[in-house]
Amino acid sequence: MDAPSQAGSPVVPGRGTGSHEVTVRVPATSANLGPGYDCLGLCLDLWDEVSVSTLDGRGVEIDVTGEGEHTIARDESHLVIATIRRALADLGHPDPRCGLMLHAHNRIAQSRGLGSSAAAIVAGLALGWGIARPGQPLDRDWALAVATQIEGHPDNAAPAIFGGAQLSWLDGDSASAADVISHASGARESISVSAVHHVDLEIDPRIxxxxxxxxxxxxxxxxxxxxxxxxxxxxxxxxxxxxxxxxxxxxxxxxxxxxxxxxxxxxxxxxxxxxxxxxxxxxxxxxxxxxxxxxxxxxxxxxxxxxxxxxxxxxxxxxxxxxxxxxxxxxxxxx
Missing domain, CATH: 3.30.70.890 (GHMP kinase, C-terminal domain)
Known part of the structure; x- marks a missing residue:
């Protein structure tokens, strides 16, 4: 999973896991496809696998193998962890700051245009949903809206969530990345589910x-x-x-x-x-x-x-x- 590049140490090492474990597989994506800048993307059969367990108390334990294993942060700044926290708060979980143990095996190359950040965000949203809404199917429209708020555009998030090839866009003035969450500033501007749209595109089986x-x-x-x-x-x-x-x-x-x-x-x-x-x-x-x-x-x-x-x-x-x-x-x- 893509994350801030600084290395770190687990905040609270060595504790036993709680009873609630959630696992996701999240795909690589390719956006733009040439002329479809910020609106066209497709899902590739290349996956990161991530699991999270809740822990007693606070803090995080993070284990990463594969892509980025030597550079990804092992603290609360890890993008999957930060997005899980965001999802838990958004979904009204009683303890969004609960302790978390994360295991990730990454196959998606990072900072190479394969949607590693979108994959991390979508994984975090799905994991947060699994903790807050156990047994319920993921609300993919909700995930797309929140992922777009975090990313600034839906072209990678849409295929990561819905698969295949996707055409995606934002309503009206929401189409500007300046109107959505900024990682640098931490500003939070809301995007409603109804403001983000996607259309499944057929892919010719010969391609x-x-x-x-x-x-x-x-x-x-x-x-x-x-x-x-x-x-x-x-x-x-x-x-x-x-x-x-x-x-x-x-x-x-x-x-x-x-x-x-x-x-x-x-x-x-x-x-x-x-x-x-x-x-x-x-x-x-x-x-x-x-x-x-x-x-x-x-x-x-x-x-x-x-x-x-x-x-x-x-x-x-x-x-x-x-x-x-x-x-x-x-x-x-x-x-």
Whole structure:
């Protein structure tokens, strides 16, 4: 699970667990998909597994294996723990500051554009729900609203919660990330469940995802900082065409994925932050592979049919971990 990067020690080590244990599996996600900036995302069959038990008293015990095991905080700043606390308070739990023991096995690479922060937030919300509402199915609309409040946009949270491919957006003025919770300031502005929307998008069964994960990390904040305040009108028109074409290409016409994954809104401005990834995209597209930056980067996502993906062999991928992952379902809660 993604979390603040500082290492730490358990606040209260060595206590026995309480009787209430909850487990979740939460998937990686890829947002933007080229032209669908901040509104399109899909769920990948790559999972983090997290369990939490309540403890007597206060404090936390945290055990992490896999991605981030040497850097993730072991205190209350851990993003899953902080989100569990938020969920418990939101759901009216009698003791939102209860002691917690967390075990996480992470497979989602962090700060690589695979939705690790959204996965941590969705995991925390589902775990909090399992503690506060034992035996009840997760209210996924509630989870999406709160996750959006924390993240600032729903494009990763929606597929992490509902699975598959999702188109998601906020009503009216809520669409600005400035109107939602700020991790830096701690400000809390409410977003109602009815203000966040998502639509399930059909995925043509001939389409398969492949991810190329580099060593380079790109913080989302850095990727957003290089974005311009405006783009030329002609580029905006081309972007609208690509985004519309992408929806129909995903559902029924994968033969148009090369044209549908063109982007003029964010990828050109982020190339210098991830030169190896930008170069790989150029190579893949030259070989006929529909390839984009996954989320804010630095992972590269290829979407295509078996014939389209055959072009991967023509690209130099030696500096990338290559995974044929498939599409995934939404978060799974076991309470």
């Amino acid at each position: 398969h995802p492949v991810v190329f994960v580099p060593q380079r990390r790109v913080p989302t904040s850095a990727a957003r900082a290089v974005m311009p305040h405006s783009v030329p009108h002609d580029d905006a028109v081309r972007q609208v065409l690509s985004a519309c074409l992408l929806v129909t290409s995903l559902s029924h016409h994968p033969e148009h994925l090369m044209a549908a994954t063109q982007d003029w809104l964010h990828q050109p401005f982020r190339r210098d932050l991830m030169p190896e990834s930008a170069d790989l995209i150029d190579q893949l597209r030259a070989c006929g592979v529909p390839a984009v930056i996954s989320g804010a980067g630095s992972t590269v996502l290829a979407l295509g049919t078996t014939d389209q993906l055959a072009g991967v062999a023509g690209a130099d991928t030696r500096d990338f971990a290559v995974h044929q992952v498939g599409f995934g379902a939404g978060v799974q809660l076991h309470a």
